[in-house]
Amino acid sequence: MLTGFVTDVGRKLAERWAGAVVLPGLLFTCALAAGMTLRQDHWSDVELLRHRLTGLSSGSGSTRTAVLLLGALAASFAAGLLADALSGPYERALLGSWPWPLGGAADALTGRRGRIWRERDEACRRARDEGEDGVRVGELEVRRNQVALVPPQCPTWTGDRLRAPAVRIRLEYRLELADAWPRLWLVLPDSTRTPLAEARQRLDETLRLGGWAVLYLLLGAVWWPSAAAGACAALVAWRRGRERADVYAELVESAIDVHLPELSERFDEETRSVRASLGPALTERFRKGAGPRRL
Template identity: 25%
Template structure:
């Protein structure tokens, strides 16, 4: 899936790390900390803050800041897993069935003869209902992943890392920003959902009153829902970028591999299929190695 072949952790000194990981982590720890203190005693915290000497106070502040930073770094290393979970790659497979049924129903309400609906079908769903995932995010990203294979015979899982390295800097920046938006929304959606669960669990356990845990849980759940919907919108836009990359730059990839361009759509599909098999295991299962014609060295450079 695109999330596993494309994802990467933001640099600690990059402001995108601050916005996408550090600030959500700070918000999460602050919210959970507030719930824990509310379940205990704010008065005790105020008394502790008043009585602790300045050196120890600054040590506590520095330790808390380090803990938030460490938590943000750890979340950053798990972004791909989080995106995969929201995509619906759940185990065991039977957990996916209710969500897939919902997605199939949503797909069935669209009319492919209607221009608007046909555009949504292209951007939001894989071409085969048998491939559906149980979430909107998963289907939008899978539709983008499958596009190159269905249109050109080009396996995106195998070729995307190679294609990405050849992109012009301006294009790569746009693609990076599109992918990063998905990651940022997924992080906020995940931490908000966990906050909602913690608030509800503390309330049902009698640690918090209904006036505290109910609005806290509902507010966090609403934020999770809204940011997940934003992640879906970002995934649809990112899918358009991925399709455009293959439409515009796949011949650059052939040239970089030193392979002559095909002359017909059918020949192109067969070429990409053969080239993918050849790169993956050194041979094809159709005998189409003859389609892989090398360019003269001067043209391939």
């Protein structure tokens, strides 16, 4: 029974590894081989590419074929590792954590988004104060929330969307999400954990696609069709990143709203409902005097 379980887990891991690393890596290896062969001067010369491939395969024995296949697999695996490494910088770019040369642009974009948000938030306040109907107020709130759910602090929409749960939880419950989340995760049922884990996995896959986009864009310096493919991949990754970040952030905030009473009961037997005063008490207990941490 245990052997079957281990075999099943190994098979699933192998399938995930093949789908996430090997197959995209093989595709990039083919693009790399084509780009290094054709270059910019002969970017569409299919006959030249066929001639080079024929030269590699002609007269090759089984040993040479095996070496070529192993080399292609090794290159694919290396490309997959590099794409994973580049997904980190892509994530920081998507979230608005830009390096210092772009600090001025980040501040300018953050300021612009903040001004737009404040103008639309003020319009919402005026509409409520003047007693306008709920439909009109709802339309104004939708326009404001298209910028951000909370006052913008990032140059990108995705960055503010992922920080919104921590801000909204702090305002609603006076609870620091970074301190409460590891404890809450331990008491979450599988019906909540599974959607959260799947949403985070889909977001990570999108970030990995951004890493592949960077690789294709870099190859474009040698073979321009690769740059076109990289630009398309970057656009898809950006769009999917927004959508999947929205889903993940909504699930995180929903998990707090639904399961915070259960967490409070674990630390305060007399508590049966969430009070605003409970947040600071739980936060101080979770921090253990160490002060705030980044989420």
